[in-house]
Amino acid sequence: MPRFVTHLESALDGTHLDANQLQTLHAGRPLWVKYDLPAIAAAVDRDIFATRDSSMFRYRELLPVGDVIQPVSLGEGNSPLLPCPRLGKQMGLENLFIKDESQLPTGSFKSRGLSMAVTMAKHFGVEKLAIPTAGNAGGATAAYAARAGMQAYVLMPADTPIVNMMECVWAGAQVYLVDGLINDCGRLLKQGIEPIGWFDLSTLKEPYRIEGKKTMGLEIAQQFDWKLPDVILYPTGGGTGLIGMWKAFNELRELGWLDSKNMPRMVSVQSDGCCPISTAFDAGERFAEPFENASTAASGLRVPVAVGDFMILDAVRESGGLALAAPESKLETWQYQSTQAEGISVCPETAACIGALEQLVQDDWIKPDEKVVVFNTGAAQKYVSMQVPDLPRLDAQGEIDWRKLID
Numbered sequence: 531m532p533r534f535v536t537h538l539e540s541a542l543d544g545t546h547l548d549a550n551q552l553q554t555l556h557a558g559r560p561l562w563v564k565y566d567l568p569a570i571a572a573a574v575d576r577d578i579f580a581t582r583d584s585s586m587f588r589y590r591e592l593l594p595v596g597d598v599i600q601p602v603s604l605g606e607g608n609s610p611l612l613p614c615p616r617l618g619k620q621m622g623l624e625n626l627f628i629k630d631e632s633q634l635p636t637g638s639f640k641s642r643g644l645s646m647a648v649t650m651a652k653h654f655g656v657e658k659l660a661i662p663t664a665g666n667a668g669g670a671t672a673a674y675a676a677r678a679g680m681q682a683y684v685l686m687p688a689d690t691p692i693v694n695m696m697e698c699v700w701a702g703a704q705v706y707l708v709d710g711l712i713n714d715c716g717r718l719l720k721q722g723i724e725p726i727g728w729f730d731l732s733t734l735k736e737p738y739r740i741e742g743k744k745t746m747g748l749e750i751a752q753q754f755d756w757k758l759p760d761v762i763l764y765p766t767g768g769g770t771g772l773i774g775m776w777k778a779f780n781e782l783r784e785l786g787w788l789d790s791k792n793m794p795r796m797v798s799v800q801s802d803g804c805c806p807i808s809t810a811f812d813a814g815e816r817f818a819e820p821f822e823n824a825s826t827a828a829s830g831l832r833v834p835v836a837v838g839d840f841m842i843l844d845a846v847r848e849s850g851g852l853a854l855a856a857p858e859s860k861l862e863t864w865q866y867q868s869t870q871a872e873g874i875s876v877c878p879e880t881a882a883c884i885g886a887l888e889q890l891v892q893d894d895w896i897k898p899d900e901k902v903v904v905f906n907t908g909a910a911q912k913y914v915s916m917q918v919p920d921l922p923r924l925d926a927q928g929e930i931d932w933r934k935l936i937d
């Protein structure tokens with residue numbers, strides 16, 4: 531069989547849609563990609579993935595491309611799962627890991643979703659891609675559009691980190707700055723769909739970004755030898771990463787490829803500067819209210835409205851996990867702490883996860899011997915507007931008494 535996709539399915543009401551044509555939303559809500567899992571289990575063995583090249587397309591049977599659709603790829607995937615004994619000890623944990631997505635093309639895990647979305651858009655004959663972004667999704671869209679020979683249009687808040695602006699400009703995308711947030715960008719973008727013929731790559735507004743993000747879950751399973759960890763902490767903006775991983779774990783379970791019975795408890799982490807999901811979780815709601823006056827240095831978390839809110843909250847609850855918000859005022863402290871403990875350049879989004887982790891261990895919600903994975907979703911180096919501490923300046927011509935300077 532060339533590809534194993536059977537159909538697309540409304541995440542809200544289960545309506546089936548044709549997977550052989552371009553689709554977006556159904557009744558304003560996202561779609562799942564569905565596969566013939568028994569046919570996949572009959573056709574491939576899980577051990578085959580280790581024998582293939584390391585891009586995420588090594589899982590092609592479990593992806594919309596199958597054997598027939600040519601990927602638009604920059605070698606994304608296969609990020610290291612790094613043991614963090616020193617940070618773990620500080621947190622009171624014996625088995626802490628960071629999955630370091632900052633090492634992927636364009637410096638964030640966004641490359642996975644956009645590689646897949648651009649691949650499928652190109653397959654269906656799209657020419658003009660448009661995206662509203664809080665930062666990294668724009669950079670990834672620009673890069674994959676260039677890779678595919680397509681034109682990208684990126685709308686971003688005017689105060690987005692400048693590296694995100696420049697990576698779009700360098701790759702030839704047309705960039706528009708908006709005095710507002712990502713949801714305002716999305717609203718303006720909608721007005722260009724009809725007249726310009728844009729295809730909207732917004733988070734969850736087309737079905738394939740989730741499938742790219744799903745490969746983070748497939749990789750964790752493979753890297754842990756098909757035994758899943760106890761807890762996963764994930765910094766949540768639009769939620770595709772968390773939703774995608776939970777989908778991956780369920781598909782692996784149905785395929786019979788997991789050696790462990792337990793499924794990870796999924797923890798959705800936000801900053802208290804923008805936390806619609808944890809607010810809805812605490813209120814016992816399935817849908818989130820728009821978050822007013824969203825403000826956080828973790829630009830990937832500055833998403834006041836998520837079209838897949840119910841998918842995030844369903845995944846968190848089904849897994850026995852939870853959603854919480856870490857205090858914005860301490861993000862920098864946690865960022866320094868984790869980078870200094872392990873040498874991994876932790877982004878502010880992930881710093882929120884470190885704060886959540888500290889809290890959950892203190893609350894005894896995570897036990898000291900549990901296996902815990904935190905996602906480092908992007909590279910700290912992109913946040914160049916961060917305040918530089920006072921650093922000593924040396925006179926190039928002068929004499930220095932180093933013993934006095936360093937005590």
Ligand SMILES: *Cc1c(COP(=O)(O)O)cnc(C)c1O
Nearest residue numbers: 666767768769770771830907908
């Ligand atoms: C986009 C982004 C997030 C949020 O990811 P979602 O899957 O949209 O929830 C977190 N961290 C970084 C660095 C991001 O770029």
